[in-house]
Amino acid sequence: MLRYLGFFLHETAFGFLSIFFPLYVIIIGGSPIDLGIMSMSALLSAILFSFFWGYLCDKLKRYKLFILLSFLSISIILYLFTFIRSITLFTILYVLLSVFHIAHEAPKNVMISETYTYEEWVEAFAFYEAFTEIGWTVGLLLGFLASIYGFNAENMLLVCSLLNLSAFATSIFFVNDPHILIERGLVRIERFISFVCRGVTVLTKSLYGIPVSGKLRRENIYGFCVGLTLFMFATSVLFTPLPIIFSRNLFASVSGVFAIFILNSLGGVVGYLMAWIKSQWTIGENRMGGIVAFRSALTLLMILAIRVPAYNITFVTLILTLMGFAYAVFYVYTLSTSMGLLSEGEAGLFNTVIGIGNALGSFIGPYLAKTLEFTYVLLASGIIFLASSIILKLST
Numbered sequence: 527m528l529r530y531l532g533f534f535l536h537e538t539a540f541g542f543l544s545i546f547f548p549l550y551v552i553i554i555g556g557s558p559i560d561l562g563i564m565s566m567s568a569l570l571s572a573i574l575f576s577f578f579w580g581y582l583c584d585k586l587k588r589y590k591l592f593i594l595l596s597f598l599s600i601s602i603i604l605y606l607f608t609f610i611r612s613i614t615l616f617t618i619l620y621v622l623l624s625v626f627h628i629a630h631e632a633p634k635n636v637m638i639s640e641t642y643t644y645e646e647w648v649e650a651f652a653f654y655e656a657f658t659e660i661g662w663t664v665g666l667l668l669g670f671l672a673s674i675y676g677f678n679a680e681n682m683l684l685v686c687s688l689l690n691l692s693a694f695a696t697s698i699f700f701v702n703d704p705h706i707l708i709e710r711g712l713v714r715i716e717r718f719i720s721f722v723c724r725g726v727t728v729l730t731k732s733l734y735g736i737p738v739s740g741k742l743r744r745e746n747i748y749g750f751c752v753g754l755t756l757f758m759f760a761t762s763v764l765f766t767p768l769p770i771i772f773s774r775n776l777f778a779s780v781s782g783v784f785a786i787f788i789l790n791s792l793g794g795v796v797g798y799l800m801a802w803i804k805s806q807w808t809i810g811e812n813r814m815g816g817i818v819a820f821r822s823a824l825t826l827l828m829i830l831a832i833r834v835p836a837y838n839i840t841f842v843t844l845i846l847t848l849m850g851f852a853y854a855v856f857y858v859y860t861l862s863t864s865m866g867l868l869s870e871g872e873a874g875l876f877n878t879v880i881g882i883g884n885a886l887g888s889f890i891g892p893y894l895a896k897t898l899e900f901t902y903v904l905l906a907s908g909i910i911f912l913a914s915s916i917i918l919k920l921s922t
Contacts, residue, residue, distance in 0.1 A: 530654055532697035533634070534661035536597060539604070539686035539693075540627075541665025541791065542672075545784055547620070548769045550679060556613045558767055558892040564617045565766055565888030568624035573881035575625045580632030580875065589633035590701050596630035597694035604687035608680045631877045635861065640704035647862040649802055655858060656798030663791040670784035749921020751875075754860055755883040756914035757818055761853070762887025764825060764907035767895035771903065772842070786843050793847035797854025814863075815919030817856045822911030824849050829904045 551561045583592045603623045610616050634654075642650040672682050772783050824845050831841035864876040894903045 527657065528696075528700045529702070530657050531700055532593070532597060532693035532695075533630075533654070533658050535689045535693040535696065536600070536630075537658040537661035538665040538668070539600075539689040541662035542669040542682065543665070543686060544662075545666065545669055545769050545787055546679075546682065548766070549773070549780060549783070551613070551616070552770065553679070554611055554613065554616070556616075558770055558896040560613050560617075561770075562766070562889040562892030562896075564613075564620050565762075565892070566885050567617060568621045569762075569881050569885035569888055571621045572624040572628040573878055573885060576628045576632065576877035576881050577875060579629045580636075580877065583633045583636065587703070589637045589703050590697070592633040593630040593637075593697055593701055594694055596626050596628075597690050597697060599626035599629070601687045601690035601694060604683055604690060607683045608687075628877055628881070635876065637701075637704055639862075648858060651861050652798050652802035652858045655854065656795055656802055659791060659795045659798055659854070663788060663795060666784055666788040666791055670781050670788060673781040673784060749917055750860075750863070751879045753815070753818075753914050753918035753921060754864075754876075754879050756910055756917065757856070758880045758883025759887045759890075760822075760825075760883075760907045760910035760914060762884040763891040763894070763903065763910065764887075766888045766891040767903060770892075771895060771900045782839075786839070786846060789843050790846040790850040793850030794854040795850075797851040798858065800851075801855055801858045814856060814859060815915040815917075817852055818911055818915035818918060821849055821852045821856070822908050822915060824852070825904055825908035825911055829901055829908075832900070832904075 548561055551564065552558075556564075579592060583589050600623060603619055603626065607616070607619055610619060638650050638654060639647060668685075669682075769783050769787070772786060773780070828842060828845050831845055832838050861876065890906070891903055894906060
């Protein structure tokens, strides 16, 4: 657990910032369009660097170095935010924050996958995500309390900077590079041999006239990437403007918005813990489409929930909690699947795919929220989720 302490502190800071930044843009005179441009610019930059960081850490076989670089750079950038009041400068710093934030993702994924055996991947990733999601929830709770007690933005940014500096310090002592880097290669060899054996079995049965049950199909990594991109696109379309939508359409206070997202994060914690505790209940790649379809149904249901005047906050909170649970289970299994599909040097591709979806959605979501009714944000997100579920069902 100590090896993940730095990541816990990092996620605590970013749990707070996930709600603080969209609201802060409005406070300093920005609009949802400004938020969309800022988010899209940051994510597009992260896309360019995510594959680069993944390739570089695999090339150098130095994973701890990039984790330390990420945490230290973030702490410096967050400190610089305390002096910024201009939307333009805010956007530039936010882009830099995104570039260095992504630097620790691929090394962390490789470090976990090479430390544990393939059979332990789901359990290992689920534990990591559960532990850090608790940190994210603590960050949301921190924002909730800060809004109640009237803390100013500069002090909260300074706290987030110190949290990342603490993450850097603890990672120096508790994070270590894997001693042997063979597990991902073994998994790819195992998948190939399994496919060949199934092919030989099908061919033999066909030659002797024995009925063949099932289909011989290999994982389609391109379909997997497209489905994952659409999933993150829909998520970003929905969640980027969601704090503003809640503030305006549910008339929720800043502390109320934080409270709603705290429960969403707690749903994610439960999902990660369930995947960790019940890791032997292998959902498998063919079930990921069903999870995304469930998330699509929840998104469309939110349209009705927001329109029920008496209980809208209760219904919306319940839906977001279930969405957090579904996201957690989906993320754990897609992450463990991707580490088995990607070759050495491609560790950053998973984050690149996620970044493409997030970048597209981070502008489309606020744009729809600004130019059309909030219903269209939810409707667009639900339809994209549904398309993602179909593609993932066909390709895995």
